[in-house]
Amino acid sequence: MAVQLKRKPKESNKTYLLRLLSIIAIYLILIILSVAVIYPVIWIVGSSFNEGTSLASSRAIPKNFTLDNYIRLFQKTKYKTWYLNTLKIAVVNMIASVFLSGTMGYVFARLKFAGKKFGLMSILILQMFPTFMGMVAIYVLFLNFGLLDKPLALVLIYAVGQIPYNTWLIKGYLNNVPKSLDEAAYVDGATKFQTFTKIILPIMSPILTFVAITQFMAPWFDFILPNYLISSDEKRTLAVGLYRLINGQQNNNFTMFAAGSVLVAAPITILYIFLQKFLVEGLTAGANKE
Amino acid sequence: MHSVNKHKKWWQKIIGDKMTLSGALSFFIMGLGQFRNRQIAKGLFFFGIQFIYVLFEIMTSSLVSEVIPGQPKAWGYGFFRKGLWGIYTLGESTGGRFRDNSTMLMIEGLIAIMLLLVYLFFWIYNIKDANNIHLRYLETGQRQTSKEFLDELFEKSFAYVIIGPALILLMLISIMPILFGLLIAFTNYDAYHLTPANLLDWVGFENFKKLFTYTRWKNTFIGVTLWTVSWATLATFTTFFGGLFLAIIVNNKYVAFKRFWRTILIIPWAIPGMISLLVFSNFFNQTYGPLNQMLGKSIPWLNEPMHARATLLIVNFWLGVPYFMMLMSGLLTSFDKTLYEAAKVDGATNTQIFWRITFPILFTQVLPLLVMSFAHNFNNFGAVFFLTNGGPRNINYEYAGHTDLLISWIYKMTVDFKMYNMASVMSFVIFLIIGTISVFNFSRTKAFKEEF
Structure with a gap:
């Protein structure tokens, strides 16, 4: 769509001027906002290629371009271990969540059983509590089961903690699919299990994909739980590692922190931009109003 | 069981229409009434449940397990008895080999209570079933056979079997810790009473009183709550109107390369929030930050109360606007154009059309998301923790600073200062506020209306 800058026929001087002015204003706003959005990004990317280590000396456009910070990041810190730990947690959490939440969502959407309303109400209330309200109990529990300082034990909390929210999400999604589909399958003699795998599962795949993505993403930047439950450096997750790298250490580690941030944020940012439409639809699906 | 429930008294809903001998038998020994009703499989089912519980209690008690010389009496109790004893007393012996750990006793007590509630459910159901089956037999002379019962059991338990693992995990990892967290509010579990070195005690509403009577606690509570509410309101409205404004601008007919602008403007949404916040905390650094260097000034962005609050809102604006922009863009483009045309024919100006038609429709559509966003900001731990x-x-505050929200105050009390009981009291406050808002909001959604 081309922008019409020329004067339209029959347009008075005043309206023409007004139109030109508003076009200029709009572009001015867009440019200013884009700079506000992009400058911090350029600054942190630039900082990661800066010479020196401190916040004070780092520039958005480095004077001498260097990869030192990235090299130091892998040599001096356990960045690679943190990355792998988090990746492991993310993958296991994704699988466990899809399984746990998927079955819950299906059962609550499609099956009739005693205590269903009570169950739905309870998980509705449960999802209002922030996870760390139960943190002290979880700490004591983990201590007694020998699960402290075990990265994979975090999956238990992530996957289970998200069951309430995901159940409602999946249930809401399935409610929009006519029940006649699975009823037809029953009439044709399919068992519950067959109906689930052949009919329901394919229908559920978009919302399960959404759950999978969000649950894969969650551990990367969760801070509170791993910070509380994991103590040794080589078992840390990325979020805790990065936070400890920079907290109070702006002069020694800033450029290294920048490098670490770029390495983890770049893939996620690109992924989110590509998946934007899908993710926004998923986010709003939960609040599907009549 | 399938007759109309309306005319039944409350107790009839619980134990069946009338107490019969079968019910009385089941009252004392689960399954016995079913045996009298000649329902062997069902009787075995109920009896089995009772058997497992009793066996578990015996196996964990000193009747079976080894008794260490000199151990306190309570150490020989079975799992359920010890659980109830533990949560009631929170332990009795300190020091030495046999010291009680109050937190552990509380957790065991909670697990025991949850399991006993499950037992209670089966027990009542077993009495009701014994009564009703017997009454129906007297009426119709018909009984359900064991095969029919097993088929029904299989059909009914299908749902429970599938969600069973998830439910057990929810009980243990989610419900129990939350209950524990709430119970702590009624104990003296704080930095001066730490387990296992000390025993805890129930203190009733002492901690709640402290919140309203001790000046420092009261000031902190009121100050932090006021800031939390103002922050949540401002943060939600700035991002909402910012997003709406941007959506209108980007979708304006004069704007070329819409996709390009939109992609740039959603970048803040795509970058992981924690990274952005940590980057901004350096960006706004008073001495070394690039912003002050660029301006050539020394503005205390994060070091002076009002500045810090404003910076927090600005950064939240940066982070939160893209989401609302995407949302509004979607809604704006799906709008019914005939409405506009009708309004134009009637001679409405663009401004009038926006405020009288577009905005009200948009607002009702986004309202649930706005409420959700309010609740999210209310508990926006990350923004505060990573930025400021x-x-x-604040020297007048107990364990909190000028920009602390209730949630980050709780975090500090829990992790840094070990004031678990006061943190738990604050959790109650948060739960009341957020719970009310969420229930109100949720009760309006389609998913909810279909169910309740």
Whole structure:
């Protein structure tokens, strides 16, 4: 769509001027906002290629371009271990969540059983509590089961903690699919299990994909739980590692922190931009109003 | 069982229409009434449940397990008895080999109570079933056979079997810790009473009283709550209107390359929030930050209370606007154009059309998301923790800084200062506020209306 800058026929001087002015204003706003959005990004990317280590000396456009910070990041810190730990947690959490939440969502959407309303109400209330309200109990529990300082034990909390929210999400999604589909399958003699795998599962795949993505993403930047439950450096997750790298250490580690941030944020940012439409639809699906 | 429930008294809903001998038998020994009703499989089912519980209690008690010389009497109790004893007393012996750990006793007590509630459910159901089956037999002379019962059991338990693992995990990892967290509010579990070195005690509403009577606690509570509410309101409205404004601008007919602008403007949404916040906390650094260097000034962005609050809102604006922009763009483009045309024919100006038609429709559509966003901001731990860490310090506050929200105050009390009981009291406050808002909001959604 081309922008019409020329004067339209029959347009008075005043309206023409007004139109030109508003076009200029709009572009001015867009440019200013884009700079506000992009400058911090350029600054942190630039900082990661800066010479020196401190916040004070780092520039958005480095004077001498260097990869030192990235090299130091892998040599001096356990960045690679943190990355792998988090990746492991993310993958296991994704699988466990899809399984746990998927079955819950299906059962609550499609099956009739005693205590269903009570169950739905309870998980509705449960999802209002922030996870760390139960943190002290979880700490004591983990201590007694020998699960402290075990990265994979975090999956238990992530996957289970998200069951309430995901159940409602999946249930809401399935409610929009006519029940006649699975009823037809029953009439044709399919068992519950067959109906689930052949009919329901394919229908559920978009919302399960959404759950999978969000649950894969969650551990990367969760801070509170791993910070509380994991103590040794080589078992840390990325979020805790990065936070400890920079907290109070702006002069020694800033450029290294920048490098670490770029390495983890770049893939996620690109992924989110590509998946934007899908993710926004998923986010709003939960609040599907009549 | 399938007759109309309306005319039944409350107790009839619980134990069946009438207490019969079968019911009485089941009252004392689960399954016995079913045996009298000649329902062997069902009787075995109920009896089995009771058997497992009793066996578990015996196996864990000193009747079976080894008794260490000199151990306190309570150490020989079975799992359920010890659980109830533990949560009631919170332990009795301190020091030495046989010291009680109050937190552990509380957790065991909670698990025991949850399991006993499950037992209670089966027990009542077993009495009701014994009564009703017997009454129906007297009426019709018909009984369900064992095969029919097993088929029905299989059909009914299908749902429970599938969600069973998830439910057990929810009980243990989610419900129990939350209950524990709430119970702590009624104990003296704080930095001066730490387990296992000390025993805890129930203190009733003492901690709640402290919140309203001790000046420092009261000031902190009121101050932090006021800031939390103002922050949540401002943060939600700035991002909402910012997003709406941007959506209108980007979708304007004069704007070329819409996709390009939109992609740039959603970048803040795509970058992980924690990274952005940590980057901004350096960006706004008073001495070394690039912003002050660029301006050639020394503005205390994060070091002076009002500045820090404003910076927090600005950064939240940066982070939150893209989401609302995407949302509004979607809604705006799906709008019914005939409405506009009708309004134009009637001679409405663009401004009038926006405020009288577009905005009200948009607003009702986004309202649930706005409420959700309010609740999210209310508990926006990350924004505060990573950007200001609650600072700057407030010398009149107990364990909180000028920008601390209730949630980050709770975090500090729990992790840094070990004031577990006061943190738990604050959790109640948060739960009341957020719970009310969420229930109100949720009760309006389609998913909810279909169910309740």
